[in-house]
Amino acid sequence: MLDVVACGELLIDFTPVTHAEKGKIAFEQNPGGAPANVLTALSGFGKKTSFIGAVGNDAFGRFLKQTLMGAGIGTEGLVLTDDAPTTLAFVHIDQRSDRSFYFYRNPGADTMLCEKDINEELVAQARLFHFGSLSLTHEPARSATRKAVEIAKENQRQVSFDPNYRASLWENADEARRMILSGIQQADIVKLSEEEVAFVAPTNDVQEATEWIIKQYGNQIILVTLGAKGCFYRTPNHYGIVEGFKVDAVDTTGAGDAFFGGMLYQILEAKEEMTALSAQDLEQMIRFANAAGAIATTRTGAIPAMPTLEDVEWLINRGK
Numbered sequence: 001m002l003d004v005v006a007c008g009e010l011l012i013d014f015t016p017v018t019h020a021e022k023g024k025i026a027f028e029q030n031p032g033g034a035p036a037n038v039l040t041a042l043s044g045f046g047k048k049t050s051f052i053g054a055v056g057n058d059a060f061g062r063f064l065k066q067t068l069m070g071a072g073i074g075t076e077g078l079v080l081t082d083d084a085p086t087t088l089a090f091v092h093i094d095q096r097s098d099r100s101f102y103f104y105r106n107p108g109a110d111t112m113l114c115e116k117d118i119n120e121e122l123v124a125q126a127r128l129f130h131f132g133s134l135s136l137t138h139e140p141a142r143s144a145t146r147k148a149v150e151i152a153k154e155n156q157r158q159v160s161f162d163p164n165y166r167a168s169l170w171e172n173a174d175e176a177r178r179m180i181l182s183g184i185q186q187a188d189i190v191k192l193s194e195e196e197v198a199f200v201a202p203t204n205d206v207q208e209a210t211e212w213i214i215k216q217y218g219n220q221i222i223l224v225t226l227g228a229k230g231c232f233y234r235t236p237n238h239y240g241i242v243e244g245f246k247v248d249a250v251d252t253t254g255a256g257d258a259f260f261g262g263m264l265y266q267i268l269e270a271k272e273e274m275t276a277l278s279a280q281d282l283e284q285m286i287r288f289a290n291a292a293g294a295i296a297t298t299r300t301g302a303i304p305a306m307p308t309l310e311d312v313e314w315l316i317n318r319g320k
């Protein structure tokens with residue numbers, strides 16, 4: 001039996017490195033893709049995971065497959081396609097240290113996942129199915145992702161969703177909003193950033209917006225990550241803020257994925273159904289997720305920055 005199956009993008013992030021010769025910029029090849037980062041965190045916490053997605057039948061694709069295997073993630077649902085090269089994203093850092101992403105995806109292999117590639121048995125046996133919105137931007141990956149979600153729901157599995165909204169990958173904002181809301185509608189567990197809340201809800205007040213989302217779509221929990229400030233949460237019965245940990249952050253890439261991996265781990269470990277959990281139980285679980293996110297910010301990259309159980313326990317015991 002599997003704990004978590006995730007479906008979505010797997011790509012190369014080219015990140016600028018500082019040790020390049022003066023006047024030149026060098027880019028380092030890093031594995032990227034939020035669903036795979038979340039699975040890496042979960043695998044590190046001891047959960048059995050498997051990934052569904054498409055990469056190119058090229059050196060980058062093979063590198064990504066190796067990376068998943070090295071992280072202990074099942075690759076039986078990973079397709080190496082000849083239809084498009086592995087998707088690439090170049091990271092640019094401006095003078096104010098702000099990051100921007102430029103995607104080479106016209107098309108990229110990650111959008112080439114087809115309905116027929118979805119292994120029904122793989123999805124059906126996992127306790128939880130996780131997805132995001134990058135695999136909803138283009139066909140055929142959109143229909144493939146929707147099919148996987150349907151299989152999970154038919155088998156009464158828990159479903160989690162983190163949109164990871166990247167405006168440049170969408171035809172237009174209305175289409176993005178419509179698809180992200182359809183993802184939220186299908187999910188029991190939803191993670192959003194403050195910007196994403198403002199993007200999908202009729203108000204950018206986090207309290208009101210999350211109330212609107214839960215009323216509209218009946219989710220079990222909405223988590224709104226607030227960077228260093230921690231996380232706001234809302235369930236049908238409770239809401240509140242769980243403060244973040246004070247750490248020396250060097251790179252926030254992957255913090256959201258480490259956070260969500262930590263939260264999903266706690267949900268899988270919980271002795272009771274989500275709806276039966278008290279505010280105190282929920283806040284303890286979110287504290288674990290906050291610690292996982294905080295640790296990821298103290299290391300560079302995403303997959304190499306994912307914390308272990310020992311890391312998280314150390315920070316929780318340290319406190320604040």
Ligand code: ADP
Binds near residue numbers: 193246249259290297
């Ligand atoms: P996302 O990448 O999804 O926008 P955030 O950047 O809000 O997510 O980070 C996710 C979680 O990681 C936060 O809720 C918090 O718990 C933790 N975190 C992020 N940045 C910091 C930081 N600078 N210091 C401590 N914790 C952080």
